[in-house]
Amino acid sequence: MILRIISFILFILTLLSAFGGRINPTYVMLPSALTLALPYLAIATAVVSLAWFCAGRWITAAIGVAVLVAAWKPVSTAIPLHFQSEPTHKERTFKLLTYNILHGWDQEDPEMKAGNRSFQYVLDADADLVGLQELVDINDTGEVPRLEGTLRDSLLRKYPYRAGTTACDLKVLSKYPVKLIKEYPTFSHYEVKMPWGKLNWINTHLSSFNLTDEERKVMKEVVSVKDTEAGLKEMKGSIRGKLKDGFSRRAERAAAIRELADRISGPLVVSGDFNDVPESYAYRTIRGNDLGDAYAETSFGPLITYNRHGFLFHLDQILYRDKFMKALKVEKGSLKSSDHYPLLSEFEWIAK
Template sequence: MNINPISRLIRFGILAFDILVAAGLLLSAYGGAIDPNKSVWPQIFGMTFPAWIILMLVMVPVSFIIWRKSALLPTAALLIAMPAILTISPLHIGGALSQSERARSFSVMTYNVYGFVDHEFESDDSGGKGAKESRSLQQIIDTQPDIVCMQEGYNPNYRFKLQMDTINKIYPYSNFIPEGGEIIFSKYPFKIVPTPQPAWHTAHYSAYELDVDGHPLLVVNCHLQSIGLTPDDKALYRELTDKRIESPTRSELSKVKNSILSKLAVAFKLRAEQARHIRQFLEEHPGNAILVGDFNDVQGNYAYRSICSAGMRDAYADSGFGPTITYIDNRFYFHIDQIFYRGDMRAVDIVRGDIKSSDHYPMTATFVWNAPDISHTD
């Protein structure tokens, strides 16, 4: 069958676009395995992974309509990327825990509390630094997870005495690390584990050894390197993502490259170093462990993969449903708060809070200790 030149050109065009989108999808899905010291572009592509998924899902039916054979390429690319897709958008439908599982369960929250300044009402007296109550603390009081790990905090006893009186009744064990702003509230006793580490700009981590109903558990609370954007950088990004700017000028693109992208590159490299340091710490402390915190990076990128290489599993990938975001400021809508675990337990549920008192949403995961094996008992 002869194909006229216009049809041939259209087929060539759709195939070329399929190849381009497939390359973008696969690079964003798996490029995070590349050390950012070699190239930061795969990390930047990793942040755009959801957009490539959507684009590829559009290309499958479009390609099928225009040229059936060309639909094989986007379909194959989606299948290859499926493990990464199911990491950021898992399909677990949780069921009710049995009575035995409830007895063996415990919950852990990670929450960047933005210095206990109310992000949503920061400009008002009710939410600024003079506020007498914290909606973030109230969220903790209302949900009462067994262990709460916070980042970017300070000692809340100074300003929120009434709420802290309630907190101290719920959580008899607590600690504040002023060097990094990490806070832990716990229903279980713990001791501080030393974490010798370099001075890392905006990054820090702390560790605690808990006794959770007779199970030893290492909990690591971390805050990895932030991008460090200035108000001008954020304003530029908002302008470029605003509908009023249809085609950015060369000057605007130059500012993005020299300011935002260069800072992203520095942060990616620092997070890689920090994640490798924490991975080594985890390897030196075998056994049951949970690592939580503000990674300032998405699932699948290098820092995330470094932690997973220490035998850690992603609680969201194992028990979540659908995609989510945990950062809500400046149109950087990303899932950057993570909960990892390993050892004699499994993640059975994970819930993201919706309160906007911080620029991050809280995340709470529920774990169940594995049942003892009684098959070989006498």
Template sequence: MNFLAKTYQLLALTINFIAGGLLLISAYSYLIPPDRFSLPYFFTLAFPVFFFIEILLLLQIFIRPRKYVLLPIAFLLLSFQAVQNYFPTHFEGKDNKMGKISLLSYNIRSFVQSKPTDNGKSNTVLDLLRNSGADIICLQEYNTVPSGSNHQLSQKMVEKVLSDYPYHHVFKPTPWNSGIACFSKYPFKNIEPIPFDRSQNGACLYQFDIDGKSFSLINCHLESNHLEPKDRELYEQIAKNPTQSTDLLPQAKSRLLGKLKRAGTERAKQARLIRQIADGITGAVVICGDFNDTPQSYAYRKIRDDFSDAYVSTGFGPGITYNEQGFWFRIDHILYNNVLRAVDSRIVRQKHSDHYPLRATLQWNTKND
């Protein structure tokens, strides 16, 4: 083997080990709380990038001897659970004929992107909610005004359009910001707001009696990254031309990474609180909402723990729920304990907010009866 061939082989081996190592780090960095050590948190955000690189390395099978793909295969197998979380591969839902409970979670961005309908009496977000067919609707960034219009809705206008949901509750952690809301076809048995320390966001626990069984639901909106339009423009500019944007990297480090670090730290604390509350509840428990974090994050994994994810259990593909200015992530989730089972979950791809609605259909798990 000549010198060039040996050099190429060594280089290829080095690239494979580096790429595989980064994939594994990003797959397991969720184990480290970002409020204790923040660096691993940034690796969790980059998991899809490292996964894509590993897939490209796997394609070596078409141009090189098959032994060279053993490393990418090994690294992909070692990160299999993370891959499944990000890219579930279920082609159709399960049987959902009996005892189903449908739930919709949606960050509506205070209705700011909604538009009046042709009849001028409603708007696109409200029409989507009214026609969703969901039994329970959980909303984040919910905001109304005292006297409404088609773009700025009053609570009275919302309740009129969503008249099929006679039971509703709105919780605003701070009076000057948006809050979270729940609209239900089932009456509430108990409602407990869950404020977060030093945060404009919050959560709320709703408890129902459904089919004679206890059903508890936590609607949460975890800490936002507080990225402003100019932050997103900076990110988009770097993402489109990384080689020509090196002069922007110091600015990105100070602006973007600082905000992401602070938000990730707060979400870690909020996630522990949510999970602590969920662990104290008996019967069926569902946790849903805008987590502002990906399936590989500490916050998501802490809240999920031994729960199941409706989209991971029944969905297909990356399931992007946030799509705005170059940011494409699944940060909205519906989790449930083993008293329930998911029969379907899907992203409603209608662009009336910076988020897409996430819908799931659940059933009582007869194996636990």
């Protein structure tokens, strides 16, 4: 009986996490918080349902399956079941890299003995377009260590077109002519002159929760059921306030991005560090009804793009207007110099 009650609680939480992104976190925070755990709750529901089926408890198993069926659309975005594809016209393909580069620092090698591994990855990835977050001035040696000599020369030679001012931490590197249209709080708008036409590109870095290391430790302990009672008391205080503030600020900026996207006709990419997961309120607001998700349409299984503090979430996104382009694949780099993994995508331009 107890196991059934626990299973039903799991099923309810899975439904709430699947549809939590439809509720504005400015008013109610819990659904948004649950959406962070959607892939894990969905997988747990599938495993528990299978266990009940094997145990011969058909009704409980059927309820679990019904939950997954009802939540399939959001679940399939967080846990896609697709594969990469080949282009119809190879000559009309381009690669786009999005990377929260953490100012070029190296969390695994603080003394940078191996040189600047983050920018070496950017160079080796050989993307046509590179959208960077957490980079104020690529020419500032105080901000970006060990970007020098051959590496610097090769990078600037490969990407002769660059855009972004020192007023924000968003920059783009391009093999094609690029023009900064406008910088907004947490996102920037560019136009790229591609060989086949004009591409509008929004590079974004939405607000984080701004948790301290001690607050992150508390959240990890709650998740691991270690010191849970004390952790929950703390979460009702400063942590809860920061979570609500983070969700609310992202919701506000997501609405601004969506407003800009609605004013843009033609090919469009919105990429960067959303600091939020697929099917979250911010994600759904930005995606609207006209943008595809490059990862969800070309990949298999859940994705983790953040690698610190035990917060294993898919925070970096690549959305695009799919009537003009086709997503072919998205690959996550394994480099952990930054607290975010780089994402390298490939598209085929199908606009006439």
